[in-house]
Amino acid sequence: MPFSKVQGKNNSHKVVVYALSTCVWCKMTKQFLKDNDIEFEYIDVDMCEPQEKEQVRQQILSKGGNLNYPTTIVDDKTVITGFRKDQLKETLGV
Amino acid sequence: MTPISIEAVRARAQADANTYGYNLVPDPDLLQGFLEGLKTNEERYGYPSCPCRLASGNLEIDRDIICPCDYRDPDVAEYGACYCRLYVNQAVYEKKVELPTVPERRPMEKQARTFNAATASQAPAAGAEGKPAATPTEKAAPPSGIEPKLWYCSQCGYVVFREDAPYVCPICKAKREMFKEIKTRIDFLG
Numbered sequence: 001m002p003f004s005k006v007q008g009k010n011n012s013h014k015v016v017v018y019a020l021s022t023c024v025w026c027k028m029t030k031q032f033l034k035d036n037d038i039e040f041e042y043i044d045v046d047m048c049e050p051q052e053k054e055q056v057r058q059q060i061l062s063k064g065g066n067l068n069y070p071t072t073i074v075d076d077k078t079v080i081t082g083f084r085k086d087q088l089k090e091t092l093g094v
Numbered sequence: 095m096t097p098i099s100i101e102a103v104r105a106r107a108q109a110d111a112n113t114y115g116y117n118l119v120p121d122p123d124l125l126q127g128f129l130e131g132l133k134t135n136e137e138r139y140g141y142p143s144c145p146c147r148l149a150s151g152n153l154e155i156d157r158d159i160i161c162p163c164d165y166r167d168p169d170v171a172e173y174g175a176c177y178c179r180l181y182v183n184q185a186v187y188e189k190k191v192e193l194p195t196v197p198e199r200r201p202m203e204k205q206a207r208t209f210n211a212a213t214a215s216q217a218p219a220a221g222a223e224g225k226p227a228a229t230p231t232e233k234a235a236p237p238s239g240i241e242p243k244l245w246y247c248s249q250c251g252y253v254v255f256r257e258d259a260p261y262v263c264p265i266c267k268a269k270r271e272m273f274k275e276i277k278t279r280i281d282f283l284g
Contacts, residue, residue, distance in 0.1 A: 022134050022145035024127035024178075045148055053148075057209045067205045068198050069146060082195060 008039035015040035117187035
């Protein structure tokens with residue numbers, strides 16, 4: 001799947017963001033991670049091919065997420081739904 | 095497709111907010127972002143589906159998330175804002191209370207249809223691989239898998255042809271419980 005990687009000095013966590021290209025809160029989540037120099041991968045699900053969308057769905061659900069955007073998954077275990085600055089700060093230690 | 099301007103999207107949203115007694119989110123950057131998302135979706139799908147939800151591109155499946163979505167009225171009533179937070183109530187608009195976080199009210203099965211539609215569109219068409227296509231007398235399932243029904247508001251008479259009755263009547267604000275299904279049969283002869 002076409003994940004994009006954003007480099008950052010803070011790379012102690014594996015951070016994956018499932019986003020929509022049209023979603024303001026998704027953009028704010030990505031910007032928050034960039035502002036805090038956190039390395040992360042993201043995928044704009046609405047820009048995916050149909051088969052990729054199905055793979056994304058299975059990935060999100062298998063990690064305990066739901067199908068809301070943005071969904072941020074940290075270290076394959078912590079799921080943060082929506083743009084929750086406090087939760088991101090606490091989980092990522094920034 | 096005719097280009098859609100941000101001003102037109104803004105004017106439509108503002109007119110709808112005025113009609114139903116809501117406000118658009120006061121933060122100009124957020125507002126601009128929502129309007130741009132709506133514009134993008136309208137250009138992409140032909141209708142302004144919610145910028146914060148994944149649309150399928152199938153109108154029947156996405157009908158409930160076309161802005162203003164089916165969930166706006168109950169969300170603003172309960173939380174003070176709709177799911178994406180384009181529409182807010184007076185207290186949020188005047189910043190007497192913070193912009194709330196609004197949980198997703200759209201049922202999971204409707205969200206799942208978005209993905210089913212995407213993969214179904216890749217499947218071979220009926221009759222393509224030796225399987226005969228449905229004859230005109232057979233009742234074929236609608237492509238979206240959704241069978242809309244006629245509903246009427248028993249308070250004001252508003253009639254709507256949808257899968258489900260609205261949460262709130264757009265005319266008289268009666269709750270969903272006031273909607274009754276109209277059972278009818280249409281025969282096509284000749």
